[in-house]
Amino acid sequence: MIWDLQRFDRRRRWKNRLAIFSLTALTAVAVLPFVSILGYVIQRGYPVLSWQFFTSLPKPVGEEGGGIANALLGSIEMVALASLIGIPLGTLAGTYLSEFGRGKVATTLRFTCDLLVSVPSIIVGLFAYTLIVVPMHGFSGYAGAFALLMIQVPMVTRTTEEILKLVPQHLREAGLALGIPRWKVIIRIVLRGSVSGLTTGVMLALARIMGETAPLLFTAFNNRFWAEGFNQPTASLPVLIYTYAISPYDDWHAQAWAAALVLVLFVLILNISTRIIIGRRPEGRH
Amino acid sequence: MEALLALPIIRSLLPQGRKEIHLGDRFFYLSLKTFAVVIICSLVALVYLLWSIAAPAFANYGFHFFTVSTWNPVTEKFGTLAFIYGTVVSSVLALILAAPISIAVALFLNEVAHRHIGTLLGFMVEMLAAIPSVVYGIWGVFWLAPWMRSVVQPFLKGNFGWLPLFDGPPYGVGMLTAGIIMAIMITPTISSISREVFRTIPSTIREGALALGATKWEMLKLAILDSSRSGIFGACVLGLGRAFGETMAVTMVIGNRPQISASLFAPAQTMASIIANEYAEASSDMHRSALAAVGLSLFLVSLLINGGARLILWRSERAFRSRV
Numbered sequence: 001m002i003w004d005l006q007r008f009d010r011r012r013r014w015k016n017r018l019a020i021f022s023l024t025a026l027t028a029v030a031v032l033p034f035v036s037i038l039g040y041v042i043q044r045g046y047p048v049l050s051w052q053f054f055t056s057l058p059k060p061v062g063e064e065g066g067g068i069a070n071a072l073l074g075s076i077e078m079v080a081l082a083s084l085i086g087i088p089l090g091t092l093a094g095t096y097l098s099e100f101g102r103g104k105v106a107t108t109l110r111f112t113c114d115l116l117v118s119v120p121s122i123i124v125g126l127f128a129y130t131l132i133v134v135p136m137h138g139f140s141g142y143a144g145a146f147a148l149l150m151i152q153v154p155m156v157t158r159t160t161e162e163i164l165k166l167v168p169q170h171l172r173e174a175g176l177a178l179g180i181p182r183w184k185v186i187i188r189i190v191l192r193g194s195v196s197g198l199t200t201g202v203m204l205a206l207a208r209i210m211g212e213t214a215p216l217l218f219t220a221f222n223n224r225f226w227a228e229g230f231n232q233p234t235a236s237l238p239v240l241i242y243t244y245a246i247s248p249y250d251d252w253h254a255q256a257w258a259a260a261l262v263l264v265l266f267v268l269i270l271n272i273s274t275r276i277i278i279g280r281r282p283e284g285r286h
Numbered sequence: 287m288e289a290l291l292a293l294p295i296i297r298s299l300l301p302q303g304r305k306e307i308h309l310g311d312r313f314f315y316l317s318l319k320t321f322a323v324v325i326i327c328s329l330v331a332l333v334y335l336l337w338s339i340a341a342p343a344f345a346n347y348g349f350h351f352f353t354v355s356t357w358n359p360v361t362e363k364f365g366t367l368a369f370i371y372g373t374v375v376s377s378v379l380a381l382i383l384a385a386p387i388s389i390a391v392a393l394f395l396n397e398v399a400h401r402h403i404g405t406l407l408g409f410m411v412e413m414l415a416a417i418p419s420v421v422y423g424i425w426g427v428f429w430l431a432p433w434m435r436s437v438v439q440p441f442l443k444g445n446f447g448w449l450p451l452f453d454g455p456p457y458g459v460g461m462l463t464a465g466i467i468m469a470i471m472i473t474p475t476i477s478s479i480s481r482e483v484f485r486t487i488p489s490t491i492r493e494g495a496l497a498l499g500a501t502k503w504e505m506l507k508l509a510i511l512d513s514s515r516s517g518i519f520g521a522c523v524l525g526l527g528r529a530f531g532e533t534m535a536v537t538m539v540i541g542n543r544p545q546i547s548a549s550l551f552a553p554a555q556t557m558a559s560i561i562a563n564e565y566a567e568a569s570s571d572m573h574r575s576a577l578a579a580v581g582l583s584l585f586l587v588s589l590l591i592n593g594g595a596r597l598i599l600w601r602s603e604r605a606f607r608s609r610v
Binding site: 012013015016019020022023024026027029030031033034035036037040041044089092093095096097099100105106108109112113114115116118119120121122123124125126127129130131139150153154157181182183184186207208210211212213214217218221238241242245246253256257260263264267268271275 | 310311313314315317318319321322323324325326328329331332335336338339386387388390391393394395398399407409410411413414416417418419420421422423424425427428429470473477501502503504506527528530531532533534538558561562565566577578581584585588589592593596
């Protein structure tokens with residue numbers, strides 16, 4: 001009888017060890033792709049990086065060299081144009097949700113943002129195409145920026161709401177009790193007090209739209225030269241990576257890797273600095 | 287707060303220009319509301335515009351649009367069955383691969399790992415969600431696909447070749463590779479939501495199980511997994527929704543051939559990838575309309591999946607709150 005119990009116990013302990021081991025192993029399996037992607041992008045991309053890679057235009061097929069200057073600038077321009085409208089719009093809409101967030105409009109907006117966040121980004125591209133490319137009779141930087149805007153706004157709105165909700169209610173009450181008008185309380189106390197949190201939200205949204213490819217394919221399209229203004233087809237980093245990667249030329253493959261390295265570094269740096277900002281705040285988000 | 291301000295005593299305490307204050311507040315409130323309405327209108331416009339360009343295709347092909355698998359822009363014969371098949375099979379494949387791994391990750395990071403190791407590995411898993419889709423694509427084309435062709439697929443064919451799933455020539459690119467790449471991409475989604483679900487379980491339940499003599503694994507099974515089953519299910523559905531809409535990485539590794547094949551090694555095509563491949567070059571109005579119709583269907587399906595997932599998660603959270 002006792003012998004039996006001991007055997008049973010031993011079996012339970014072995015089962016436990018096996019389970020913990022497999023949990024550890026599966027986690028390792030999940031982390032491996034990250035290590036592999038990062039390592040391979042660095043290994044293939046780093047040797048190609050050079051000053052002229054960042055500062056020169058693509059060369060015609062067959063000629064060695066050339067760079068990604070126009071794609072880099074195009075990406076930055078479109079992200080900047082989108083953010084110029086998207087960040088204020090998203091922040092204010094988020095403020096609305098957090099400070100006046102009851103009633104039909106607020107509920108509908110929350111629902112809308114949830115839907116927009118989960119819409120496949122290529123659908124947003126279809127929307128921008130119909131709304132801007134068709135009336136303008138051509139692919140343009142405006143259309144690309146608009147597509148990015150549509151992806152950015154719901155993200156910024158929802159993070160703003162979450163962050164402003166962390167501001168303790170008594171701060172608002174203290175301001176109001178001093179006779180400060182509500183709009184000033186919201187701007188001077190609630191928004192200004194959450195600047196670091198709002199910055200992290202914006203940075204994550206920037207990292208996200210910087211890497212978006214699908215909505216740019218048929219809005220900003222691509223360009224082998226500088227785009228003169230926003231009403232022309234504009235090259236961007238992600239679209240360049242895509243077209244170079246599926247091309248048959250080795251030289252283009254190498255450049256695609258280098259561009260991918262630039263993009264990954266940008267995204268990682270933004271994400272890591274977000275972590276640092278969140279970690280430094282006295283009342284972190286978690 | 288409004289009630290407090292409405293009290294006469296409080297009102298008399300406010301500064302002289304309170305009419306001005308009132309106007310300022312009113313203006314502020316209304317302008318914020320305007321922005322909110324603008325965003326809501328943009329979604330309405332999106333749905334309306336998509337519908338308006340997709341309508342000719344729906345009107346022309348009717349229900350056959352979803353039941354025929356010929357897609358020929360030259361003769362304007364458009365049927366999307368092959369894309370629907372590609373999307374569903376690759377996404378489900380991704381979910382089957384990602385779900386156990388993601389749940390194990392969530393359990394390991396929350397319950398087993400040392401705090402610092404947990405933070406580091408958790409960061410790495412979450413970064414998988416931050417890497418742009420096109421970077422997955424280039425990694426898939428130059429690393430994953432050759433590896434699949436030379437190692438994984440010959441192995442599967444050699445050992446399980448009698449199954450129709452693992453039959454056929456190993457191309458490298460194809461349904462299985464797309465499924466694996468999507469599985470990597472949805473792992474952070476499923477695991478981070480599962481972690482949140484696990485966090486809502488009070489530690490008294492864990493301690494109770496351990497105090498009764500349960501081993502760690504028995505505790506995880508009894509206290510964590512059993513009580514958060516519906517939350518995990520919701521997380522998986524949300525991951526499936528993400529897989530459905532995934533475009534770039536899949537376009538680059540699935541092989542882009544609209545066919546329905548029993549073999550997972552065969553190239554295929556998904557609803558998102560056909561739009562990415564053909565929309566910029568579509569010349570006829572009907573071709574464009576058919577692609578928009580594919581887009582609208584994809585949009586509605588992803589709405590349904592995501593809405594369903596949120597409902598499940600919300601319900602499980604509420605059920606848990608009421609029980610505790």
